Amino acid sequence: MKKIEVNKLTKVFGPHPKQGLKLLKDGKKKDEILADTGMTVGVNQASFSVEPGEIFVIMGLSGSGKSTLIRLINRLIEPTDGEVIIDGENITKMDKQSLIETRRKKLGMVFQKFGLLPHRNVLQNVAYGLELQNVSKQEREERAKKTLIDVGLQGYEDSMPSQLSGGMQQRVGLARALTNDPDILLMDEAFSALDPIIRTEMQDELLKLQHRLNKTVLFITHDLDEALKLGDRIAIMKDGQIVQIGTAEQILENPANDYVSQFVKDVDRSKILEASHVMKKPKVLTTDKDGPNMAIRKMEEVGASSIFVVDRDDNFQGLLTIDDAIRSHKEHLPITEMLRDDVHTTAPNTPLDDLIGIAADTKYPIAVVEEGVLCGIISRVSILSGLVLGKEKDNEGATS
């Protein structure tokens, strides 16, 4: 089942939103409606869906309706029309009490300007969501302390938000959203107010947390680099409409229109495309529970002649080929002894450029590993095709 489903979601700001909606349905544009009626179109019939565990990025220029869209999801802004369905429940039709319940249990939110409670210390801020649910003081502070450790802020429990740097304040914001243990994180330009180094750090942290906690993330940004880095899929908005939805590769390779091309034109593909952009989630073998039989079955399933092996904590162990798996089966050897470690590994943020050489001389996929954990694999084909297709496009651009 989809985690979030958004159907024809629309918001018109102004005294007669229904009239604005009718004009939109007749195909009028945002600026026409503003000129004719004085009403502002925030979001225009947006539809998309988000898979469980996916990071879905919404990108667009200032005023394109990103903040409005994300606030329609948890109804901080009431929609004019359309529906939002979360876990099969229609948010737009909910009564007040169920809506409050859903916000408490399922939706965490992180804000561009942090939105911390200035009169409360870090611990009380992080425990705020649980406090609203009347969780006992002891339990909520215990849980808040745990999330503070997760975001690297232990020891700051008693600090006031104003005493912290921007980056630390946003860690508090993130911890506050995580303490409720919601399935979904709504992040509105969560890192835009931070300076570049802290920003990169927070992005990496988010990816790590997401990998570990497997949250569904709806992430808003106006920054393409950030979108490419974080997004499993990216939606591009213009004037309240979603103009394209796709993976980083799809959007770079086939921009739906000029607006999207404008967005992506300055991207030097081989530089901007990092290992994490083209890697795929591999089928893996787990050392503790899977034996050679399982290995052979899994390889059969995906039609591959080798499989990557991890331990229970996703730590990368090595590669098992089909021949070795069969030998292990026949000679009753544990698969851990058959692993090849001559596989190439790389960090998620390695530029594709640097991988070209490796891709040319290895016959196995490249493993993307971060702090020992296997995040994904990259096949030789995807590196080369990505680069070649990109080069062709650039050349066309140069000659025409």
Place this chain on the structure above:
Amino acid sequence: MNYFQLPLEEWTNTFVDGWLIPTTSGLFDQISEWIAAFINGVTDLLIMIPPEIITILLVLLAWKTAGKGVAVFTLIGCFYLGSVALWPESMQTLAIVLVSTLISVIFGVPIGILSAMNSVVDRIVKPILDFMQTLPIFVYLIPAILLFGLGGVPAVIATFVFAAPPAVRMTNLGIKQVPEEVVEASRAFGSTPKQLLFKVQLPLAIPTIMAGVNQTIMLALSMAVVASMIGAPGLGDTVLTGISTVNVGLGLTGGLGIVVIAIILDRITQGLGKKL
């Protein structure tokens, strides 16, 4: 400019004498009784407690909230009130100020909250406040006497009319000043409107509300002389006697007493606003 006759005077008198007083006198008698009991209780208490003890309490309060300088001033001020033999009058004035302020806060803060949350209430309340603040005092002194008789009660009512608006306005302002993103964050995590009010909006509005309470107290004190015109006892009465007997010395002695109380209360409430 007398193009048509507007018998406002006649209408008002008919309304007040023919309807307002007969139909509501029971209600007003009741209110009057409550307020009188309240004022008497507070006055009796303040007069019963030995001046030395009140002085010590005030000095400690001043020290805690506003620091050493104000504590010293409070001590000197209390000695002054005692040495010019105006201690009982001071306590009477203090009682009326405290009661008026309390009533102003009890009504003013909730109305301020409502008007900050609801634009319809806001649109109704604003002109009423303007009216309360700009209407010349003596215009409502007369109906106040008619409805509540002479003495402390109409004084408290008149003081309330004059001094309550800042409490309403500053509460409204304080709540509206709470940053939008903080309110938004609270709602996003599933706060009910009540939780939002008590956990976020009110705590963040407290300094502004206290500034309003401070203004209310100052305005209430500035009404002391007027209040004595309609029979309220206290320092205002001393000043009035000074004026009517052309006794400049007495007028000044009483007037200084009001100033001393004003400064003490002002500094203490300001300090309190910063502490909270």
